Amino acid sequence: MNSQKYYLLLLISLFLGLSSCTSAILEDEDIGPIVTTIKYNDDVKNIASANCVSCHGESSPQAGLDLSSYVNVRFAAENGNLLNRINNQANPMPPSGILPSSTRAVVDQWVADGYLEN
Ligand code: HEC
The missing domain is CATH 1.20.5 (Single alpha-helices involved in coiled-coils or other helix-helix interfaces)
Known part of the structure; x- marks a missing residue:
């Protein structure tokens, strides 16, 4: 060559x-745009740990509501008052003040995605 x-x-x-x-x-x-799927283990668990579990923990939870496990958080969202209360301006959970809309949107998306665990 x-x-x-x-x-x-x-x-x-x-x-x-x-x-x-x-x-x-x-x-x-x-x-x-990257579309993420919301999962309990990646996202919702942290939200509950940071904002709910101090009162709704395993031992003597307020209102008898334990939000420290996937099954319980899912049950409260699917069959209980969790979504009503986190979005309730007049009587929010946590009682100290309604969560930022971006945080509540994560929970809404978790419900829309079908309560995925991991
Ligand atoms: C400072 C303590 C405290 C924190 C933090 C807290 N809660 Fe509560 N929660 C209470 C108390 C006390 C009640 C019972 C009185 C009432 O319903 O307002 C209650 C009631 C509830 C109820 C109604 C239960 C029922 O059977 O109707 C839901 C749902 C709830 N909380 C969800 C949450 C969620 C979700 C979070 C976190 C985003 C949260 N709470 C954070 C103290 C707390």
């Missing part, structure tokens, strides 16, 4: 390499 052909081959492979990088970046941009 003479050196001219060698350079041509080098140029072509360089071009192919670069263009494949470019198309990979464009494809990433086409994916759009």
